[in-house]
Amino acid sequence: VSSDQTYVPMNDLSRGLARDYDELMAAAASVFRSGYVIRGPHHKKFETSLSELIGVTEAIGLGSGTDALELAMKAAMPKGKSTVLTAANAGGYSSTAARRAGYSVIWADVDPISLCVTADSVAARITDDVGVVVSTHLYGNLTDQTRLVELCRSRGIRLVEDCAQAIGANIEGKMAGTWGDIAAVSFYPTKNLGAVGDGGAVLTSDVELAAQVRQLSQYGWSRKYEVEVGGGVNSRLDEIQAAFLQARLPGLQAANARRRSIVARYVEAAQAQDANVITILPAVGEHHAAHLAVARSPQRARIRELLRGAGVHTDIHFPVPDHFQPGFAQTPGEEVELPETELASREVFSLPCFPEMTESEIDQVCRAISGLR
Ligand SMILES: Cc1ncc(COP(=O)(O)O)c(C=O)c1O
Numbered sequence: 392v393s394s395d396q397t398y399v400p401m402n403d404l405s406r407g408l409a410r411d412y413d414e415l416m417a418a419a420a421s422v423f424r425s426g427y428v429i430r431g432p433h434h435k436k437f438e439t440s441l442s443e444l445i446g447v448t449e450a451i452g453l454g455s456g457t458d459a460l461e462l463a464m465k466a467a468m469p470k471g472k473s474t475v476l477t478a479a480n481a482g483g484y485s486s487t488a489a490r491r492a493g494y495s496v497i498w499a500d501v502d503p504i505s506l507c508v509t510a511d512s513v514a515a516r517i518t519d520d521v522g523v524v525v526s527t528h529l530y531g532n533l534t535d536q537t538r539l540v541e542l543c544r545s546r547g548i549r550l551v552e553d554c555a556q557a558i559g560a561n562i563e564g565k566m567a568g569t570w571g572d573i574a575a576v577s578f579y580p581t582k583n584l585g586a587v588g589d590g591g592a593v594l595t596s597d598v599e600l601a602a603q604v605r606q607l608s609q610y611g612w613s614r615k616y617e618v619e620v621g622g623g624v625n626s627r628l629d630e631i632q633a634a635f636l637q638a639r640l641p642g643l644q645a646a647n648a649r650r651r652s653i654v655a656r657y658v659e660a661a662q663a664q665d666a667n668v669i670t671i672l673p674a675v676g677e678h679h680a681a682h683l684a685v686a687r688s689p690q691r692a693r694i695r696e697l698l699r700g701a702g703v704h705t706d707i708h709f710p711v712p713d714h715f716q717p718g719f720a721q722t723p724g725e726e727v728e729l730p731e732t733e734l735a736s737r738e739v740f741s742l743p744c745f746p747e748m749t750e751s752e753i754d755q756v757c758r759a760i761s762g763l764r
Contacts, residue, residue: 419631437450452591455590481709584643
């Protein structure tokens with residue numbers, strides 16, 4: 392890289408913070424003036440706004456997306472069952488949450504195009520002990536959940552949607568987070584709706600599940616200092632994060648559209664390329680929140696090196712599938728093969744995609760893509 396070449400970063404949070412500076416400072420001031428720092432009026436207001444936006448009756452602000460997954464699983468797991476079935480290509484968050492909840496984890500393969508689990512891939516792996524299936528809308532891609540919902544209902548299994556990367560994605564207005572029994576979202580700073588720190592939420596229209604999540608999020612208390620149920624934790628969305636998120640919520644759909652338009656530019660730039668060099672996963676339409684711009688290449692290492700030479704940073708989401716992670720190993724000798732998951736983990740990589748990218752940065756990435764040989 393020549394010294395005068397500018398790098399396009401994978402993300403740059405300082406830009407959004409600078410753009411939103413006045414609103415965020417006003418939100419912080421409002422929290423300071425209120426005197427409430429946890430579970431106060433800003434938290435309540437944000438829960439209401441979020442539930443209205445998504446179209447559920449209940450939203451519960453929590454400390455992180457991983458906490459949200461854990462508490463959603465604990466609330467949803469039917470009595471007498473203790474296995475979670477999830478995707479192995481989605482960064483390990485649902486496996487972490489399941490293990491933390493004390494459950495076994497097994498994995499289903501993904502569809503080669505959507506890279507998400509399907510009713511068929513899930514059906515192939517269901518055992519009698521599976522009580523929860525997690526459907527991760529990976530990269531922001533909300534696939535039609537109808538068959539998966541039917542499958543889970545018919546087997547007495549609860550469907551948890553992992554919407555961490557897909558907030559705002561919808562199919563004809565039916566939002567990610569409204570398909571299954573219960574859903575988790577993350578407000579990790581790089582997410583489509585990002586806090587200034589950690590945060591997450593559970594979404595559901597089942598009042599009983601919501602009550603269980605609320606109770607579990609506060610030590611399992613029935614009332615102050617009385618622990619009624621086991622498995623409780625301390626997980627809350629800070630008042631100040633709730634206020635920041637409230638300030639950013641109105642911009643979510645425009646930001647998602649901007650992300651989709653960036654991915655569309657990359658798709659166009661890669662149009663004449665051989666699939667042996669690079670393809671870009673499309674993110675066309677509102678079912679896709681375009682959280683990440685994801686490319687595939689059988690020559691990933693070489694292609695990433697060329698892009699780096701052209702000043703384009705890339706990353707891999709995610710390089711090691713869950714079933715190959717030593718930290719998730721549980722049943723010695725159990726060999727599971729997930730061919731599409733494993734192939735994707737060798738081929739996928741992510742290009743810069745965040746709403747604050749400049750036109751010249753997008754152009755630079757496009758030139759780099761079309762110049763690949
Ligand atoms: C698909 C997915 N699920 C869950 C999470 C966990 O969210 P958090 O980092 O807020 O715990 C993330 C992001 O980190 C994610 O990408």
